[in-house]
Amino acid sequence: MDERDIEMLLALKKTRNITQAAGQLFINQSSLSKRLHNLEQRLQTQLVIRSQHGIQLTSAGEAAWETARKTDQLNHQLQTTLMRESQVVCGSLNLGCSINYAQYALPAILVTFQHQYPAVRLNITIDYSRNIYQQLLSGTHLDVGIVRGEFNGPLQQTMIKNxxxxxxxxxxxxxxxxxxxxxxxxxxxxxxxxxxxxxxxxxxxxxxxxxxxxxxxxxxxxxxxxxxxxxxxxxxxxxxxxxxxxxxxxxxxxxxxRQTYFMAPTNLLSAPVVEAFKNTLI
Incomplete structure (x- = not known):
């Protein structure tokens, strides 16, 4: 599987919907369906079952997704290691942000961040704070989050706005x-x-x-x-x-x-790209 296959499987698992997954990947539905068909042909097995309610991964699809998830995590770890060695902040950052903060405050912050760190690729999910928090807890899609309101749990929190x-x-x-x-x-x-x-x-x-x-x-x-x-x-x-x-x-x-917090799992706080984004926020 290449990087596009990994992104596709992660999006399909998250959305369980071809149309929504295509939107997340910024491609049309037919292109995603073709990409999925090609992967099934290469693996010689069916990965998803379609229904009126969306899609469901087959047992082979679950195995492929698990491999994609682990590969994506290993890629993140490799990027972190390489960034530390090169002292150049690069790689990708999966950011979740509350709807209101994304509308009123995030654009100006992103302009500053991208100007300072042009080699970083940002993948941004905008949703209700409770959904962003749950995705951070699951550890399957987001690296860091900007969440409004009070949430108690294991994530490291830093207030960025009061x-x-x-x-x-x-x-x-x-x-x-x-x-x-x-x-x-x-x-x-x-x-x-x-x-x-x-x-x-x-x-x-x-x-x-x-x-x-x-x-x-x-x-x-x-x-x-x-x-x-x-x-x-x-x-x-x-x-x-x-x-x-x-x-x-x-x-x-x-x-x-009303408070707004930057949140991240403890094990990601020392990653250069996470440190860079956090410093931009505060």
């Missing part, structure tokens, strides 16, 4: 009659949701005593408030272009904040 939570509404005058405006809530992790619920209760606000608008992302939440549709509680990271009223909040007498 931002205030703000009450936002269209105008300062609206602040005094929030009960007459819809509360715009959004999907978020359970820890932050609990903190928002605590703040609402302690300040005698209820998200459900009047009309509520629910959205599935932070950008829409801020845009809705900016257009006069209601009020919300949002982190500072999303407010660079917000034109309405904002007010930093307290929770239990302390600044109400």
């Amino acid at each position: 931002e205030t939570i703000n009450l936002i509404c269209p105008t300062a005058a609206d602040r005094s009659h929030l009960d007459k405006l819809p509360f715009i809530q959004r999907q978020t992790d359970s820890h932050f949701q609990d903190e928002m619920t605590t703040w609402l209760a302690s300040n005698q606000h209820s998200a459900f005593n009047h009309q509520t608008i629910t959205v599935n992302n932070l950008t829409s939440c801020v845009a809705f408030v900016d257009h006069g549709l209601g009020w919300a509680l949002v982190p500072e990271i999303a407010l660079d272009h917000f034109k309405g009223y904002r007010e930093p909040l307290l929770l239990n007498g302390q600044p109400f904040c």
Whole structure:
């Protein structure tokens, strides 16, 4: 198997879907199917079973995937060894990043990183923080992650951002009659949701005593408030272009904040490419 075969098997195992795997590899579905057929021809065995619900690896496919996974790990170890010897940071870095951080902060960081380390190949997965965290724990796809919120576990964590939570509404005058405006809530992790619920209760606000608008992302939440549709509680990271009223909040007498962490398994922290990326972040 060559490097493209390894990437294909890892993507198929992760997604269990031909179309999604092709998208992850930035090729079309027919090209991936042809590549898979060619590998099956060379190995003289069937590697996947197709169904209406996606694909499933055969026993031979599982064996091929395990070989691909181990080969990929050995390649990473070799790259790390060679980087240490040459003192040139190169190779690849599989980065997972939370959706909001990827939208508002990551692009500028990547510009700096690629300028300083042009020989590094970045493979970036953007997803909800809880999914990034689980992928890091599994150790099968990601090397490092940027995760928002609190997650307890064996991964090494370094805080890279501590931002205030703000009450936002269209105008300062609206602040005094929030009960007459819809509360715009959004999907978020359970820890932050609990903190928002605590703040609402302690300040005698209820998200459900009047009309509520629910959205599935932070950008829409801020845009809705900016257009006069209601009020919300949002982190500072999303407010660079917000034109309405904002007010930093307290929770239990302390600044109400939202943390973002750089996370990685302990055994990868000394890898030159990981050290380089971490230093760029902080």
